[in-house]
Amino acid sequence: MAGDFIADVVRQDIASGQTRVQTRFPPEPNGYLHIGHAKAIVTDFSIAEQFDGVCNLRFDDTNPDTEDVEYVESIIDDIRWLGFSPNQVFYASDYFEDLYTWAESLIERGLAYVDDQDQETISGQRGGYGQEGVESPHRNRTPEENLDLFRRMRAGEFADGERVLRAKIDMQADNMQLRDPVMYRIRRGHHHRTHDTWLIYPTYDWAHGQSDALEGVTHSMCTLEFVTHRPLYDWYLEHLDLPREKPQQLEFARLELTHTVTSKRKLRQLIDDGVVDGWDDPRMPTLQGLRRRGYPAAAIRSFCTHIGVTKTNARHSIEELESFVRVELNRVAQRRMAVLRPVKLVIDNWPAGQTEWFEIANNPENPDDGTRQVPFSGELWIEREDFAAVPPPKFFRLYPGNEVRLRGAYLVTATSAVEDANGDIVEVRATYDPASRGGNSPDGRKVKSTMHWVSADHAIDAEVRLYEHLFAAEAPGQATGDPLDDLAPASVETLVAKVEPALAAGESGVGPGQVVQFERIGYFAADRDVPLLFHRTVGLRDEWAALQKRAA
Ligand code: ATP
Ligand code: MG
Numbered sequence: 001m002a003g004d005f006i007a008d009v010v011r012q013d014i015a016s017g018q019t020r021v022q023t024r025f026p027p028e029p030n031g032y033l034h035i036g037h038a039k040a041i042v043t044d045f046s047i048a049e050q051f052d053g054v055c056n057l058r059f060d061d062t063n064p065d066t067e068d069v070e071y072v073e074s075i076i077d078d079i080r081w082l083g084f085s086p087n088q089v090f091y092a093s094d095y096f097e098d099l100y101t102w103a104e105s106l107i108e109r110g111l112a113y114v115d116d117q118d119q120e121t122i123s124g125q126r127g128g129y130g131q132e133g134v135e136s137p138h139r140n141r142t143p144e145e146n147l148d149l150f151r152r153m154r155a156g157e158f159a160d161g162e163r164v165l166r167a168k169i170d171m172q173a174d175n176m177q178l179r180d181p182v183m184y185r186i187r188r189g190h191h192h193r194t195h196d197t198w199l200i201y202p203t204y205d206w207a208h209g210q211s212d213a214l215e216g217v218t219h220s221m222c223t224l225e226f227v228t229h230r231p232l233y234d235w236y237l238e239h240l241d242l243p244r245e246k247p248q249q250l251e252f253a254r255l256e257l258t259h260t261v262t263s264k265r266k267l268r269q270l271i272d273d274g275v276v277d278g279w280d281d282p283r284m285p286t287l288q289g290l291r292r293r294g295y296p297a298a299a300i301r302s303f304c305t306h307i308g309v310t311k312t313n314a315r316h317s318i319e320e321l322e323s324f325v326r327v328e329l330n331r332v333a334q335r336r337m338a339v340l341r342p343v344k345l346v347i348d349n350w351p352a353g354q355t356e357w358f359e360i361a362n363n364p365e366n367p368d369d370g371t372r373q374v375p376f377s378g379e380l381w382i383e384r385e386d387f388a389a390v391p392p393p394k395f396f397r398l399y400p401g402n403e404v405r406l407r408g409a410y411l412v413t414a415t416s417a418v419e420d421a422n423g424d425i426v427e428v429r430a431t432y433d434p435a436s437r438g439g440n441s442p443d444g445r446k447v448k449s450t451m452h453w454v455s456a457d458h459a460i461d462a463e464v465r466l467y468e469h470l471f472a473a474e475a476p477g478q479a480t481g482d483p484l485d486d487l488a489p490a491s492v493e494t495l496v497a498k499v500e501p502a503l504a505a506g507e508s509g510v511g512p513g514q515v516v517q518f519e520r521i522g523y524f525a526a527d528r529d530v531p532l533l534f535h536r537t538v539g540l541r542d543e544w545a546a547l548q549k550r551a552a
Helices: 004-015 035-050 069-082 092-108 120-127 143-155 204-215 224-238 264-273 286-293 297-307 318-332 434-439 543-551
Strands: 022-025 056-061 088-089 113-114 164-167 182-186 199-201 219-223 247-250 255-257 314-316 334-336 342-347 357-363 371-376 379-383 404-405 411-419 425-432 460-468 493-498 515-518 522-527 532-541
Touching: 004 035, 004 113, 004 219, 004 247, 004 434, 022 035, 022 219, 035 056, 035 255, 035 286, 035 297, 056 069, 056 092, 056 204, 069 286, 069 297, 088 092, 092 113, 092 143, 092 182, 092 199, 113 143, 120 164, 143 182, 143 334, 143 460, 164 532, 182 204, 204 219, 204 224, 219 224, 224 247, 247 425, 286 532, 297 411, 314 318, 318 515, 318 522, 318 532, 318 543, 404 434, 522 543
Parallel strands: 022 056, 056 088, 219 247, 255 314, 334 515, 342 425, 460 532
Antiparallel strands: 113 164, 164 182, 182 199, 342 379, 357 371, 404 411, 411 425, 460 493, 515 522, 522 532
């Protein structure tokens, strides 16, 4: 569904004679990609694919102060991980000379001028909607004078901020973007690709459409905040000698998610303030973070396709994205048993010292995933919350006198519990029915609960991190303007869990980054680097379905 109205436009263009389709994904390499960028990527690539066109990656690297190769590399890696291959990789900085030449051609035709005023004065004179713009005293310099000054800007004769080049359009335009926008600023920053070659840098607006034109982009998709820039995009292109047909800018709504921010600037602040560990913290909505958390690329792609492109901004529920993650993981994730908050279960009638190995399916949804051997013995770990000394109403799990199934193993009945001095339960005692091997009821008697377990002798300790929303508010920043005011007080809980041997790292266990389902608990991703560290990807409950039911 991605590209609905955009696809319609492209289809019409083809019907009226357009012979080829070319798109681009144009990130600025000043941070890591986030879930919002995934939507742009899916849109740009799927439109190209749908019309047998090509989609390139173009780094919009026009700002030396904030950009870095670290970001270039991570962006290339993230796009590949997401499942897309750009036809070619371009850099706006490769066009600096072309852009410069074009700028001189505007100056020569009296369509651009050098302004000696500072940024603040220029903004003030531009005014606002309904206000008159004030022309710069330098607006009517001759082309000769402008050319001379512009060349001296390039040559480094002026300090940063001392001069700018502006397009001479219309200081009374209703659209503020057309009130003589800045095309070049003087910057002595070090650029990650052109190094110290340039002292003047093009603005986004001056670089973007021209880069599109140089590459032969036909449809240039961007987000809605650029709607007001479109007349300027068109103005520049209409006043230049283009090598090919003029590209067309099309805008779609940004993707926003509840409890999430999608702004590189704000995400960077989370890192700088020490709220998260880095761009790849599993709570971050960056592709690196989501990936470390265990989100499959396929789930992100399906979600972006499902929500489609629209022309109105809307915040989607994070639970809807999670439901795509759950659907995908249910299909691919192997099952394992892990006890997050353990209490000991001692089976009094178990033959002393005996271990029995059960063959348990890795994924009931997919027989090809095979089975694994799971050890069972007379001392097991079970979840603390699966036992109640005095059961509340409708509690069907373990309590004295009640029988439950231990998944794939035996039926057991609790007999008593041992408490410590504080009254906390430290051990549950039980008996098992030897006739229930494999967890089957020997005489058809009903047990209402099946519980997971881990043999105490064979258990491995693993660190498990449970994540909650980073932001407590659905729309972070709505009340105060700063999303960071809405940070949740705690968004990660770390536990030491008891897990079955098949969760060990390595050959017979799980690989780095692999996601498994901890039975009855949720999906967990093995950390890419640290063995025996698991990140909760999502829980098992479909909260999106619950939300929709409540809304209906
Ligand atoms: P940020 O505000 O996070 O810095 P940006 O728009 O400045 O984002 P760019 O690197 O310029 O980041 O974005 C590259 C492309 O991704 C642009 O076409 C932009 O419109 C698109 N994009 C960025 N954020 C979103 C979003 N939340 N939803 C959809 N597309 C997005
Ligand atoms: Mg941007």
